[in-house]
Amino acid sequence: MDDVLLRITNLEAGYRLRQGMIRAVDGISLDLMKGEFLGIAGESGCGKSTLAYTLMGLLEDNAEITGGEVLFKGENLLTLSRNRAKEIRWVDISMVFQSAMNALNPVLKISEQLTDTVLTHLPGLTKAKALDMAKKALALVDISEDRLDAYPHQLSGGMKQRVMIAMAMILEPDLIIMDEPTTALDVVVQRTIIDKISDLQKQFNFSVIFITHDLSLLVEISDKLVIMYSGQIVESGPAEAVYRHPAHPYTRGLMNSFPPLSGPLLEFGGIPGRPPNFLDLPEGCRFYPRCPQRKDICRQLPPELLPLDEVHSARCHLLKDGNA
Numbered sequence: 001m002d003d004v005l006l007r008i009t010n011l012e013a014g015y016r017l018r019q020g021m022i023r024a025v026d027g028i029s030l031d032l033m034k035g036e037f038l039g040i041a042g043e044s045g046c047g048k049s050t051l052a053y054t055l056m057g058l059l060e061d062n063a064e065i066t067g068g069e070v071l072f073k074g075e076n077l078l079t080l081s082r083n084r085a086k087e088i089r090w091v092d093i094s095m096v097f098q099s100a101m102n103a104l105n106p107v108l109k110i111s112e113q114l115t116d117t118v119l120t121h122l123p124g125l126t127k128a129k130a131l132d133m134a135k136k137a138l139a140l141v142d143i144s145e146d147r148l149d150a151y152p153h154q155l156s157g158g159m160k161q162r163v164m165i166a167m168a169m170i171l172e173p174d175l176i177i178m179d180e181p182t183t184a185l186d187v188v189v190q191r192t193i194i195d196k197i198s199d200l201q202k203q204f205n206f207s208v209i210f211i212t213h214d215l216s217l218l219v220e221i222s223d224k225l226v227i228m229y230s231g232q233i234v235e236s237g238p239a240e241a242v243y244r245h246p247a248h249p250y251t252r253g254l255m256n257s258f259p260p261l262s263g264p265l266l267e268f269g270g271i272p273g274r275p276p277n278f279l280d281l282p283e284g285c286r287f288y289p290r291c292p293q294r295k296d297i298c299r300q301l302p303p304e305l306l307p308l309d310e311v312h313s314a315r316c317h318l319l320k321d322g323n324a
Ligand SMILES: Nc1ncnc2c1ncn2[C@@H]1O[C@H](COP(=O)(O)OP(=O)(O)OP(=O)(O)O)[C@@H](O)[C@H]1O
Pocket: 015, 017, 022, 024, 042, 043, 044, 045, 046, 047, 048, 049, 050, 051, 060, 062, 063, 213, 278
C-alpha cells in the first residue's frame, strides 16, 4: 500500500439530465503506483474525461459524483475543503487538457503564464524565483529561454503543447493527468511529444494517467493499461500482458484498429457499430450488440470484472468458459 499514490474505489460520476442520469464513470476502481505510467484507452464518449475531471475536481456544473472514494496519498479527494483542494491541485496533481493548445491565454506572454501559475500556488516566492522556475520548466521540454517573451500565437502547435506540459510540471507534482494531450497534432509532432513525456516521467519519476482514444500510443509507454467501455473498465493489466494477450473482445477490436508494432501489416479491423446510449444501456454486457463472440448469457447478464491472474483482469462472460 505504501507505493500506492492514488486508489480509486467504486467511483461513480455522471451528468443529471432531464431524461435521466448519464453514469459516465460507473464503478471504476484502480490503483496507481508511485512513478507508474497508466494509460487509459477507449472510444470517444466512454467516460475518460469525466474520470479525469473528477480526479481534478473540475467537473462541470451539471455533473455529480454519486459514489466511491478517491484516495491520493491516503487523503480522500472527494471530500476536500476548498482550501485543501487548492493546495493539492496543481501542486500535487496537475493536468494537461485535451484542448491544451487553446488553453493558453492569447494576450499573455509565455513567461507571464508560467510565473502566474507558480505565484498563484506559492505566493511567498519572488518573481525572480518564479521566472527561474519557468526557464527551467521550459528547458525540460526543449524550449529555449528566448521564447519566454513570445505570445502563444508566435509558437507552433507542438510548442504550445510543450508549454502546457512545462506548466503542468513546473511545481513538480506527483501526478500529472494528460487528457488526449497530443490529439490535435500531426503524427510526427505527436510522437516527439509522447517520447518527451516518457523521458521526463522516467527522469523525475512522477506518475502519469494518460488518456487517449488511440490505444496504439499507449502500448509502448505505459506500465499499466486500462480499457474503458461505456463508463466501465472492461480490461486492465500490465501493458505488455494486455497487448500480447488481450482478453476482452473490445480490447482485441481496438488492437485491430492499428498496425502491429512489428511483423506483417494486418488489415485494419476497427469495431463496427457504436457504443450504447448511456440512457438506454443493454441489460447484459454493454458490448453485447457489437461483440463478434457474443453468446446468449451476454445478452442476459452484465459480466463482472474477472481476474485472469493477480494483475490482469477483464469483464467478459467468455472468460469463465476459457474460450474468450
Ligand atoms: N456536461 C455534460 N453534460 C451531459 N453529458 C455529458 C457532459 N459531458 C460529457 N457528457 C457525456 O458523458 C459521456 C462521457 O463523456 P466523456 O467526455 O467523459 O468521454 P470521453 O471518453 O472522454 O470522450 P472524448 O474522448 O470524446 O472526450 C458521453 O456520453 C458524453 O456525451
